[in-house]
Amino acid sequence: NAGVTQTPKFQVLKTGQSMTLQCAQDMNHEYMSWYRQDPGMGLRLIHYSVGAGITDQGEVPNGYNVSRSTTEDFPLRLLSAAPSQTSVYFCASSSPGTAYGYTFGSGTRLTVV
Amino acid sequence: GENVEQHPSTLSVQEGDSAVIKCTYSDSASNYFPWYKQELGKRPQLIIDIRSNVGEKKDQRIAVTLNKTAKHFSLHITETQPEDSAVYFCAATTSGTYKYIFGTGTRLKVLA
Numbered sequence: 001n002a003g004v005t006q007t008p009k010f011q012v013l014k015t016g017q018s019m020t021l022q023c024a025q026d027m028n029h030e031y032m033s034w035y036r037q038d039p040g041m042g043l044r045l046i047h048y049s050v051g052a053g054i055t056d057q058g059e060v061p062n063g064y065n066v067s068r069s070t071t072e073d074f075p076l077r078l079l080s081a082a083p084s085q086t087s088v089y090f091c092a093s094s095s096p097g098t099a100y101g102y103t104f105g106s107g108t109r110l111t112v113v
Numbered sequence: 114g115e116n117v118e119q120h121p122s123t124l125s126v127q128e129g130d131s132a133v134i135k136c137t138y139s140d141s142a143s144n145y146f147p148w149y150k151q152e153l154g155k156r157p158q159l160i161i162d163i164r165s166n167v168g169e170k171k172d173q174r175i176a177v178t179l180n181k182t183a184k185h186f187s188l189h190i191t192e193t194q195p196e197d198s199a200v201y202f203c204a205a206t207t208s209g210t211y212k213y214i215f216g217t218g219t220r221l222k223v224l225a
Contacts, residue, residue: 033213042119042202042217043157058212090156101147102213104156 001026006091006105013081013112021076021108023091031094032074033058033102034066036087043090049074081112115140117205119216126193127224134188134219136203143205146186147213148177151200160201161188193223 007022025032033048045058047066055066063085065077074093078085088109092102116139126132138146144165149157163170163177163186170177174193179186186205190197203216 035215040122040217043204043215045212045214048212056212059214101145101149101159101162104158106156 003027004091004093004103004105006089006108008108009106010109011111013078013110015081015083015112017081019078019081021078021089021091021110023074023076023105024072025074025091025093025103026072027093027095027103028071029093029095029103030071031096031102032068033092034064034074034076035090035092036060036085037090037107038087046076046089078110083112086110086112115143115205115212115214117203117214117216119203119219121219122217123220123222125222125224128193128195130193132190132193132197132221132223134201134203134221136186136188136205136216138184138186138205138214140205140207140214141184142207143184145206146177146179147204147206148175148188149202149204149215151202151218153199157202190221193221195223195225197221198223 004025030051034046035043044060049055049068090107091105094102118137147162150160151157174191176189200218202218204213206213
């Protein structure tokens with residue numbers, strides 16, 4: 001099992017550009033989430049999903065869209081990048097009943113200039 | 114909304130001493146409390162967790178305690194070693210949602 005795979009690992013965008021951060025898991029986990037990590041602010045929830053076709057907003061959803069057409073994939077779209085979206089983004093997955101909490105991907109470091 | 118407060122933000126201890134990190138949650142429906150360790154430049158990794166029907170859980174040198182009445186839970190690391198140096202995050206969630214809310218993290222430095 002590859003676990004949770006995120007691509008790309010690094011990305012530089014210009015203000016106003018759009019892009020999609022990819023996240024895929026091969027553990028058949030129902031639950032998937034996107035977090036952003038900024039210095040001194042911990043991990044803040046952007047969007048999450050409890051299954052294919054179901055998504056909901058987290059703490060900081062503005063400027064981001066998600067969709068969950070399959071169990072495996074949960075892409076995060078930046079609609080019009082802003083410097084405030086410079087951050088490290090983590091995708092995570094889990095399954096109800098698991099004793100092991102969320103499994104995180106390796107992260108995407110995004111810089112918006 | 115839900116909130117998790119974590120203290121202290123930084124903690125320095127001598128090798129061999131104990132370290133304690135404390136978290137407070139706001140949502141009384143929360144019933145699952147994981148702790149994550151994040152080394153520099155790496156992903157967060159689960160190190161221990163506790164459910165609301167248990168007051169304490171231990172795994173070798175680490176333990177977690179939960180006080181549901183006060184909505185407090187704490188991470189205890191005994192006999193600290195240099196490799197324990199990392200950022201530690203607590204989180205709280207309610208089963209059925211898996212909507213984790215994280216604390217802001219504690220940077221632990223173990224001094225040799």
